[in-house]
Amino acid sequence: xxxxxxxxxxxxxxxxxxxxxxxxxxxxxxxxxxxxxxxxxxxxxxxxxxxxxxxxxxxxxxxxxxxxxxxxxxxxxxxxxxxxxxxxxxxxxxxxxxxxxxxxxxxxxxxxxxxxxxxxxxxxxxxxxxxxxxxxxxxxxxxxxxxxxxxxxxxxxxxxxxxxxxxxxxxxxxxxxxxxxxxxxx
Amino acid sequence: xxxxxxxxxxxxxxxxxxxxxxxxxxxxxxxxxxxxxxxxxxxxxxxxxxxxxxxxxxxxxxxxxxxxxxxxxxxxxxxxxxxxxxxxxxxxxxxxxxxxxxxxxxxxx
Numbered sequence: 001x002x003x004x005x006x007x008x009x010x011x012x013x014x015x016x017x018x019x020x021x022x023x024x025x026x027x028x029x030x031x032x033x034x035x036x037x038x039x040x041x042x043x044x045x046x047x048x049x050x051x052x053x054x055x056x057x058x059x060x061x062x063x064x065x066x067x068x069x070x071x072x073x074x075x076x077x078x079x080x081x082x083x084x085x086x087x088x089x090x091x092x093x094x095x096x097x098x099x100x101x102x103x104x105x106x107x108x109x110x111x112x113x114x115x116x117x118x119x120x121x122x123x124x125x126x127x128x129x130x131x132x133x134x135x136x137x138x139x140x141x142x143x144x145x146x147x148x149x150x151x152x153x154x155x156x157x158x159x160x161x162x163x164x165x166x167x168x169x170x171x172x173x174x175x176x177x178x179x180x181x182x183x184x185x186x
Numbered sequence: 187x188x189x190x191x192x193x194x195x196x197x198x199x200x201x202x203x204x205x206x207x208x209x210x211x212x213x214x215x216x217x218x219x220x221x222x223x224x225x226x227x228x229x230x231x232x233x234x235x236x237x238x239x240x241x242x243x244x245x246x247x248x249x250x251x252x253x254x255x256x257x258x259x260x261x262x263x264x265x266x267x268x269x270x271x272x273x274x275x276x277x278x279x280x281x282x283x284x285x286x287x288x289x290x291x292x293x294x295x
Binding site for chain 1: 204206209210213214216217218219220221222223224225229230257258279282283285286289
């Protein structure tokens with residue numbers, strides 16, 4: 001075979017793989033949804049005590065997770081291509097269970113906000129690996145650093161600082177992903 | 187046959203996979219868990235008949251499997267790569283990569 005044919009075949013092959021990878025890396029919905037949920041919990045934390053935040057997350061996180069699952073399912077049916085959902089579901093369940101358990105165990109102390117934030121950071125690192133996404137890895141690293149800093153420094157309004165950093169970062173990445181998805185899906 | 191000729195990467199190319207559409211199908215399915223017939227057809231720019239023929243070759247070689255389901259009352263064919271399909275695809279891309287690298291090295295020499 002001609003080497004130029006091999007070159008062309010490789011380029012076509014990589015192109016088909018790249019397009020599929022880009023479509024599967026869509027995460028605007030969960031990033032914006034969980035970011036907004038985190039930001040919405042900040043005024044709750046400032047106005048009420050920790051049980052109100054615990055209730056918000058215990059109800060909100062599973063609902064948001066189910067909505068995320070339905071969003072990915074609708075994309076799968078619309079676009080005709082899907083990733084293996086099992087590792088994503090397992091990671092999401094670990095984040096929700098781990099963060100909720102630490103949030104409750106902390107009883108309003110530093111563990112109740114630094115602990116869940118650390119679990120979220122670890123979970124997002126796994127998501128970043130699964131999606132091969134550098135921006136998500138960046139957000140995960142940022143959340144981990146903030147979680148450790150909050151645990152060490154124990155500032156006042158620690159919960160609010162943590163969720164605002166996570167929420168703003170998540171919404172921004174979600175909006176960037178949304179623009180990219182519109183461009184690819186067209 | 188010299189040692190160089192016997193280890194030429196072209197010898198390692200797989201006759202079944204070494205075709206634009208079939209290689210494209212596997213490239214998509216290695217990235218995704220599954221893709222439906224319409225996605226494959228549109229991404230690869232082929233006709234229904236052409237894609238069906240190539241999928242049959244891949245199915246008969248045990249490289250992909252088909253899953254026919256009804257979604258919202260319409261028949262949908264989903265395609266998945268088998269473990270053998272994933273391995274064969276990676277070996278093919280490796281062989282192509284080595285072929286191109288070898289050619290470029292010779293041109294530069």
